[in-house]
Amino acid sequence: MTDTVGDLVQRYLLDGGDEDLKRLLEVSESLAEIARTALRRSGIGPGWNVIECGCGPVGALTVLAELVGEPGRVTGVDLNPAAIQRAQSLASSLGLANVRAVVADADDLDSAALGGPFDLAYTRLFLLHQRDAARTLARIATVVRPGGWIIAQEPLRDPTPRSSPEHDSLMPGWHMMADLVTGFSGSDAAADDLPRRAAGSGLEVVRVDGSFAIGRPQRMFPIYAASLDAMRERAIAAGLVTAAELDALTGPLKAAAGGDYDWVTSPFFLDVTMRKPA
Numbered sequence: 001m002t003d004t005v006g007d008l009v010q011r012y013l014l015d016g017g018d019e020d021l022k023r024l025l026e027v028s029e030s031l032a033e034i035a036r037t038a039l040r041r042s043g044i045g046p047g048w049n050v051i052e053c054g055c056g057p058v059g060a061l062t063v064l065a066e067l068v069g070e071p072g073r074v075t076g077v078d079l080n081p082a083a084i085q086r087a088q089s090l091a092s093s094l095g096l097a098n099v100r101a102v103v104a105d106a107d108d109l110d111s112a113a114l115g116g117p118f119d120l121a122y123t124r125l126f127l128l129h130q131r132d133a134a135r136t137l138a139r140i141a142t143v144v145r146p147g148g149w150i151i152a153q154e155p156l157r158d159p160t161p162r163s164s165p166e167h168d169s170l171m172p173g174w175h176m177m178a179d180l181v182t183g184f185s186g187s188d189a190a191a192d193d194l195p196r197r198a199a200g201s202g203l204e205v206v207r208v209d210g211s212f213a214i215g216r217p218q219r220m221f222p223i224y225a226a227s228l229d230a231m232r233e234r235a236i237a238a239g240l241v242t243a244a245e246l247d248a249l250t251g252p253l254k255a256a257a258g259g260d261y262d263w264v265t266s267p268f269f270l271d272v273t274m275r276k277p278a
């Protein structure tokens with residue numbers, strides 16, 4: 001039987017509720033600059049037709065809209081209807097008439113219905129949630145024109161995010177997040193393997209870079225705590241973690257937002273620039 005969108009959303013560890021969507025808006029703001037840098041490696045410019053897979057409530061849609069300008073077109077797809085509603089209303093309130101958000105499964109994209117083929121597809125914090133990242137990449141490639149680009153920014157498990165001074169819960173909190181995502185999604189591909197898997201699925205890996213952002217402690221610590229909170233219900237129900245284990249990490253991370261810290265990093269991303277063979 002084919003999975004419905006509802007089944008697929010259920011299979012996704014983060015709960016996709018209101019708090020989770022707010023967290024993703026914060027994530028997008030903190031990562032906008034490194035998304036811009038990664039996207040520019042493709043030569044993206046005015047008039048390009050681009051898609052973001054797993055865009056959440058905004059993802060990099062605003063950055064993409066800025067880079068392709070008014071003559072370009074931006075399509076965001078996500079499984080979660082609440083996220084897509086947010087993305088569409090955010091784009092409308094910013095007056096971005098060329099941004100369209102659509103509920104769709106990245107594993108089952110219909111190029112013509114979405115306005116493809118696209119010059120570029122972008123994903124971030126997305127492939128790690130897929131059971132078979134290479135297969136998902138291959139599916140995404142079906143909506144990209146021959147010679148078109150795929151840019152993926154996926155977080156490494158190690159090195160872990162850092163702060164100054166160091167916070168005792170950041171490293172174990174990050175490792176728990178990474179392990180829960182892997183355990184829940186049944187994902188077989190750490191970001192480390194992504195270039196190899198992309199090449200295996202017929203894509204040309206043009207370059208591999210790394211990036212991270214630095215954020216204010218008041219913003220970043222709550223993002224990490226909220227990420228664990230968003231996994232809470234499903235991870236406990238799946239027997240992957242106990243409430244006490246989660247609380248022992250989220251409590252100190254929340255408290256750190258008001259503490260004496262100078263900076264906190266984002267996760268460390270592997271930026272993979274790929275092309276679909278012409």
Ligand SMILES: C[S@@+](CC[C@H](N)C(=O)[O-])C[C@H]1O[C@@H](n2cnc3c(N)ncnc32)[C@H](O)[C@@H]1O
Binds near residue numbers: 014123
């Ligand atoms: C961690 S969030 C990242 C959101 C956004 N890319 C960002 O960086 O802010 C992952 C998103 O991928 C979506 N997602 C997961 N699997 C998907 C699939 N197979 N097709 C479409 N969206 C999917 C989830 O609903 C969620 O909104």
